[in-house]
Amino acid sequence: MNETGFVEAKALIDGAKRIVISGHLSPDGDTLGSAIALARLLKAYGKEAYATADLNALGKLGFMKGVEDIIPVRKLRHQRKKFDLFICVDCRSLDRLPPEIRGVVDGLPTLVVDHHDGEAGSFGKVDMSDASASSVGEIIWRFARWNGWELDDVAAEALWVSIVTDTGRFAYEKCSPETMLVGADLLRHNVRKELINDIIYNRFSNKAMQLKRIAWKSLHVWRSGRVAEVTLTRDDFRAVRGTKADAEDAVEIPRLCQRNEVAVYFYQIPDRTKEIRCSIRTRNNWNAAELAARFGGGGHLHASGCTIKTSMSAAKRMMRSAIKEMMKCPPKQLSLPTAKPDTKTNPEPAPAPSDSTATSA
Numbered sequence: 001m002n003e004t005g006f007v008e009a010k011a012l013i014d015g016a017k018r019i020v021i022s023g024h025l026s027p028d029g030d031t032l033g034s035a036i037a038l039a040r041l042l043k044a045y046g047k048e049a050y051a052t053a054d055l056n057a058l059g060k061l062g063f064m065k066g067v068e069d070i071i072p073v074r075k076l077r078h079q080r081k082k083f084d085l086f087i088c089v090d091c092r093s094l095d096r097l098p099p100e101i102r103g104v105v106d107g108l109p110t111l112v113v114d115h116h117d118g119e120a121g122s123f124g125k126v127d128m129s130d131a132s133a134s135s136v137g138e139i140i141w142r143f144a145r146w147n148g149w150e151l152d153d154v155a156a157e158a159l160w161v162s163i164v165t166d167t168g169r170f171a172y173e174k175c176s177p178e179t180m181l182v183g184a185d186l187l188r189h190n191v192r193k194e195l196i197n198d199i200i201y202n203r204f205s206n207k208a209m210q211l212k213r214i215a216w217k218s219l220h221v222w223r224s225g226r227v228a229e230v231t232l233t234r235d236d237f238r239a240v241r242g243t244k245a246d247a248e249d250a251v252e253i254p255r256l257c258q259r260n261e262v263a264v265y266f267y268q269i270p271d272r273t274k275e276i277r278c279s280i281r282t283r284n285n286w287n288a289a290e291l292a293a294r295f296g297g298g299g300h301l302h303a304s305g306c307t308i309k310t311s312m313s314a315a316k317r318m319m320r321s322a323i324k325e326m327m328k329c330p331p332k333q334l335s336l337p338t339a340k341p342d343t344k345t346n347p348e349p350a351p352a353p354s355d356s357t358a359t360s361a
């Protein structure tokens with residue numbers, strides 16, 4: 001794990017009084033968990049620190065401790081001028097922030113903490129990102145440890161949610177021996193691990209169940225299942241009065257096909273016609289970040305997202321032809337982590353292009 005930026009980040013924090021923290025639109029477990037934990041840690045350190053998020057987009061994550069301290073993005077505008085530092089977590093591009101926050105943080109000194117594959121450059125004044133980290137939560141844990149900051153139970157639970165969700169419950173490629181040690185440390189606190197697992201992975205609202213049923217029916221498989229898709233249209237969401245957050249995991253359905261290598265979930269946000277979001281998951285080194293980057297999105301090697309501003313049928317045509325083209329040549333053999341027990345960090349693949357308009361990966 002890379003600790004570059006910690007010294008500069010600390011200096012920036014020391015020079016600030018009122019700090020605002022935000023992650024990307026449609027916050028996921030890592031975004032929310034790292035924002036909550038960081039705000040707690042900074043408060044305990046003597047700063048005024050506020051995590052902000054679109055509270056209407058939390059979905060299941062609303063159960064998290066610390067959510068009650070989050071300032072809704074739309075209330076931020078009234079707080080202008082008072083902040084003197086912006087910390088951007090789980091994202092390194094202004095385009096991915098909730099629109100309400102862009103005006104508030106514009107011009108503020110900015111610290112970026114991200115772990116997406118991408119170019120080193122970001123809009124931050126100081127950047128303590130690390131593309132080898134499993135999650136931003138892991139970077140925050142390391143930063144806290146480096147500073148000698150103690151975690152309280154709320155921060156520990158938030159970081160647990162970060163890491164669990166971004167590693168697919170300690171299973172994805174970037175989950176390193178060090179990630180497991182961070183997890184082990186977090187469990188020394190009162191982390192409700194069983195409840196968290198149950199809420200996030202094993203319990204679904206009626207709306208979510210109905211959307212799953214529709215998504216299953218839409219399953220479209222080609223190349224003998226090597227490529228598979230599901231679709232939820234604006235009408236589907238309307239029919240069950242559901243939101244994007246009710247179908248966050250729909251991309252897991254096409255992934256279940258035994259031979260699946262590329263899975264895509266196409267969906268439409270009810271009030272945005274002519275805008276198709278694509279959530280992409282790959283296996284076997286097919287570069288999901290590069291595929292999404294063709295459409296201005298980005299993400300990780302095996303998980304990415306993008307938005308295509310066109311109709312559903314045109315978006316599908318474009319994505320399918322991009323997939324076909326990608327699959328013409330075998331994927332680059334990337335340096336995946338070896339089975340050696342002493343592997344310290346996961347070597348990362350060649351950087352993917354910037355993920356400026358990626359939807360949550």
Ligand SMILES: [Mn+2]
Pocket residue numbers: 030031090115135136166
């Ligand atoms: Mn993340």
